Amino acid sequence: xxxxxxxxxxxxxxxxxxxxxxxxxxxxxxxxxxxxxxxxxxxxxxxxxxxxxxxxxxxxxxxxxxxxxxxxxxxxxxxxxxxxxxxxxxxxxxxxxxxxxxxxxxxxxxxxxxxxxxxxxxxxxxxxxxxxxxxxxxxxxxxxxxxxxxxxxxxxxxxxxxxxxxxxxxxxxxxxxxxxxxxxxxxxxxxxxxxxxxxxxxxxxxxxxxxxxxxxxxxxxxxxxxxxxxxxxxxxxxxxxxxxxxxxxxxxxxxxxxxxxxxxxxxxxxxxxxxxxxxxxxxxxxxxxxxxxxxxxxxxxxxxxxxxxxxxxxxxxxxxxxxxxxxxxxxxxxxxxxxxxxxxxxxxxxxxxxxxxxxxxxxx
Amino acid sequence: xxxxxxxxxxxxxxxxxxxxxxxxxxxxxxxxxxxxxxxxxxxxxxxxxxxxxxxxxxxxxxxxxxxxxxxxxxxxxxxxxxxxxxxxxxxxxxxxxxxxxxxxxxxxxxxxxxxxxxxxxxxxxxxxxxxxxxxxxxxxxxxxxxxxxxxxxxxxxxxxxxxxxxxxxxxxxxxxxxxxxxxxxxxxxxxxxxxxxxxxxxxxxxxxxxxxxxxxxxxxxxxxxxxxxxxxxxxxxxxxxxxxxxxxxxxxxxxxxxxxxxxxxxxxxxxxxxxxxxxxxxxxxxxxxxxxxxxxxxxxxxxxxxxxxxxxxxxxxxxxxxxxxxxxxxxxxxxxxxxxxxxxxxxxxxxxxxxxxxxxxxxx
Numbered sequence: 001x002x003x004x005x006x007x008x009x010x011x012x013x014x015x016x017x018x019x020x021x022x023x024x025x026x027x028x029x030x031x032x033x034x035x036x037x038x039x040x041x042x043x044x045x046x047x048x049x050x051x052x053x054x055x056x057x058x059x060x061x062x063x064x065x066x067x068x069x070x071x072x073x074x075x076x077x078x079x080x081x082x083x084x085x086x087x088x089x090x091x092x093x094x095x096x097x098x099x100x101x102x103x104x105x106x107x108x109x110x111x112x113x114x115x116x117x118x119x120x121x122x123x124x125x126x127x128x129x130x131x132x133x134x135x136x137x138x139x140x141x142x143x144x145x146x147x148x149x150x151x152x153x154x155x156x157x158x159x160x161x162x163x164x165x166x167x168x169x170x171x172x173x174x175x176x177x178x179x180x181x182x183x184x185x186x187x188x189x190x191x192x193x194x195x196x197x198x199x200x201x202x203x204x205x206x207x208x209x210x211x212x213x214x215x216x217x218x219x220x221x222x223x224x225x226x227x228x229x230x231x232x233x234x235x236x237x238x239x240x241x242x243x244x245x246x247x248x249x250x251x252x253x254x255x256x257x258x259x260x261x262x263x264x265x266x267x268x269x270x271x272x273x274x275x276x277x278x279x280x281x282x283x284x285x286x287x288x289x290x291x292x293x294x295x296x297x298x299x300x301x302x303x304x305x306x307x308x309x310x311x312x313x314x315x316x317x318x319x320x321x322x323x324x325x326x327x328x329x330x331x332x333x334x335x336x337x338x339x340x341x342x343x344x345x346x347x348x349x350x351x352x353x354x355x356x357x358x359x360x361x362x363x364x
Numbered sequence: 365x366x367x368x369x370x371x372x373x374x375x376x377x378x379x380x381x382x383x384x385x386x387x388x389x390x391x392x393x394x395x396x397x398x399x400x401x402x403x404x405x406x407x408x409x410x411x412x413x414x415x416x417x418x419x420x421x422x423x424x425x426x427x428x429x430x431x432x433x434x435x436x437x438x439x440x441x442x443x444x445x446x447x448x449x450x451x452x453x454x455x456x457x458x459x460x461x462x463x464x465x466x467x468x469x470x471x472x473x474x475x476x477x478x479x480x481x482x483x484x485x486x487x488x489x490x491x492x493x494x495x496x497x498x499x500x501x502x503x504x505x506x507x508x509x510x511x512x513x514x515x516x517x518x519x520x521x522x523x524x525x526x527x528x529x530x531x532x533x534x535x536x537x538x539x540x541x542x543x544x545x546x547x548x549x550x551x552x553x554x555x556x557x558x559x560x561x562x563x564x565x566x567x568x569x570x571x572x573x574x575x576x577x578x579x580x581x582x583x584x585x586x587x588x589x590x591x592x593x594x595x596x597x598x599x600x601x602x603x604x605x606x607x608x609x610x611x612x613x614x615x616x617x618x619x620x621x622x623x624x625x626x627x628x629x630x631x632x633x634x635x636x637x638x639x640x641x642x643x644x645x646x647x648x649x650x651x652x653x654x655x656x657x658x659x660x661x662x663x664x665x666x667x668x669x670x671x672x673x674x675x676x677x678x679x680x681x682x683x684x685x686x687x688x689x690x691x692x693x694x695x696x697x698x699x700x701x702x703x704x705x706x707x708x709x710x711x712x713x714x715x716x717x718x719x720x721x722x723x724x725x726x727x728x
Contacts (some may be wrong), residue, residue, distance in 0.1 A: 082501075094457070111494065133478060137446075137448070245667070279644075303633065
């Protein structure tokens with residue numbers, strides 16, 4: 001039996017909480033049993049005020065006898081903490097925000113942090129309103145999750161009364177703390193993986209080049225190849241988007257211009273588009289051309305033919321880190337500033353390493 | 365300048381809220397200016413207690429003069445409402461829960477409802493813990509969003525202290541209120557659409573038949589065809605799942621066994637699998653075989669070749685309806701019981717109606 005509905009009778013201490021069955025003891029009950037005023041009972045329970053040890057003991061015993069438990073609301077008024085973190089996002093699809101939310105929820109152990117999620121849907125006016133509402137709700141801190149764009153986003157400013165962390169996409173203000181996946185590392189990991197498999201003609205299918213993620217993934221792959229004396233084929237495209245239609249066109253162009261033996265795409269959807277074009281052309285994956293994406297989005301990577309090698313941004317870990325930074329700040333530690341790049345993880349599947357590896361080895 | 369951080373000094377009324385700059389007036393300040401006790405000031409502001417008109421007037425004037433605004437927390441103790449709705453889900457991907465959350469957020473107008481989202485990740489122990497935490501946070505009500513399975517789910521019971529609405533998937537207990545998309549109507553809409561386009565050999569590719577959604581979509585399509593003297597080809601499959609691998613196998617089997625001129629798939633991903641098989645076989649879509657899915661999931665339906673006709677479950681509307689039911693219940697209306705089926709909407713694209721419609725008309 002879990003109870004929680006209260007009947008507030010004012011801003012005073014005598015909150016009555018009435019459960020589905022029966023009535024929860026109030027501080028008035030505790031005061032009556034202890035033979036003190038409600039104010040005294042409140043002071044004793046909160047460890048405040050000038051009370052004799054005897055009075056405090058009587059109140060605590062009465063509270064224990066009655067199984068008195070103040071509501072979260074009442075407790076938060078005492079502690080100055082609500083245990084609620086606000087998450088502000090524009091990620092309509094939830095692909096990025098939900099794992100981050102789950103990580104934040106788990107940051108201090110299950111059940112200790114709750115997350116109010118608000119989605120501004122790309123509307124700045126709505127975002128300002130949601131921010132106001134979150135602050136009125138006395139959130140302990142705020143996680144701003146960029147997306148679907150993961151470029152730097154405008155800072156919410158330096159005068160918010162709660163700790164703020166930018167996750168997934170960084171804030172434009174370097175004095176803010178931003179915690180983002182290391183997209184340069186992601187591109188580098190894929191290029192190194194393909195290189196180690198013997199691929200020497202590695203091409204790139206980018207998304208919208210105005211997105212930081214696409215550029216960072218490209219530059220990481222290009223840097224890894226440059227260190228090995230090779231170049232990333234098809235890099236430097238100055239216009240594109242994140243649709244599969246674009247991915248198919250970019251792949252066709254890359255194949256015609258550069259005859260790559262491997263393709264790194266800036267997202268899993270673009271990689272899927274590359275797989276579709278290769279299939280249409282009768283090219284074998286990975287034997288003729290290996291393909292890899294970014295994001296490790298399960299609905300794509302496990303459904304393609306073959307399954308898709310990708311890079312997991314470890315968003316739950318990122319959410320845990322963001323929430324931990326907020327609570328550390330509340331505990332008095334400096335929240336830090338600048339962009340913190342979090343390591344990502346390679347997820348190898350059949351699009352780069354065939355199941356029948358021994359017979360499928362690529363000869364460069 | 366938005367302020368919100370408080371320095372609670374107890375369960376009493378004298379909440380101090382200190383903003384980024386300057387200190388927010390407290391009820392103690394109001395009492396001091398009005399020349400009354402804090403208790404009297406509280407009673408006057410909350411419209412309670414036996415006070416003279418003169419006293420009440422003095423307090424209200426003092427509050428106005430000081431621009432006193434009680435925090436959400438303090439106000440919620442007064443009103444007995446937090447304006448926070450809990451959303452409990454297991455929808456790891458967020459495809460279903462996020463639109464429902466956005467609808468709930470908007471139910472009473474932007475900024476008036478906040479949603480605490482918790483994802484139990486399929487773990488019953490975690491769900492119980494999250495429910496406890498939500499109730500401790502004095503949520504006004506609870507929306508339980510089924511998924512990824514959208515079969516009936518176990519009821520949380522009848523003794524919760526807040527109104528509960530089950531959304532997307534119904535509760536097993538018919539005394540609970542469940543608000544779900546009308547999946548029978550969805551299947552029916554697609555069958556009628558294809559029939560009106562002249563298709564007479566309409567087949568079905570189902571998902572996991574233990575899911576209510578797959579069965580309901582199938583039965584709606586079958587009923588619409590039965591009324592026209594036709595049958596749904598390939599119906600009644602007793603084993604399957606929601607992967608594209610299965611979708612490809614089921615499509616190949618359907619094509620071989622029934623030579624359909626249209627395929628209704630139980631999800632957009634299964635429809636995509638059908639498109640891939642038809643492409644591999646050199647069959648034209650929609651000229652040779654029309655294809656339609658369910659869910660109208662944007663990342664699928666706008667990326668396939670051709671774009672995919674589907675059915676939109678209108679989940680935001682469903683979220684608005686669920687939140688409205690909660691607040692109506694709080695206002696004293698009965699919350700209702702049983703399953704409420706919400707209308708869905710056909711979204712027609714190139715996989716059933718080609719762009720060059722005049723030349724592409726299907727001749728049955």
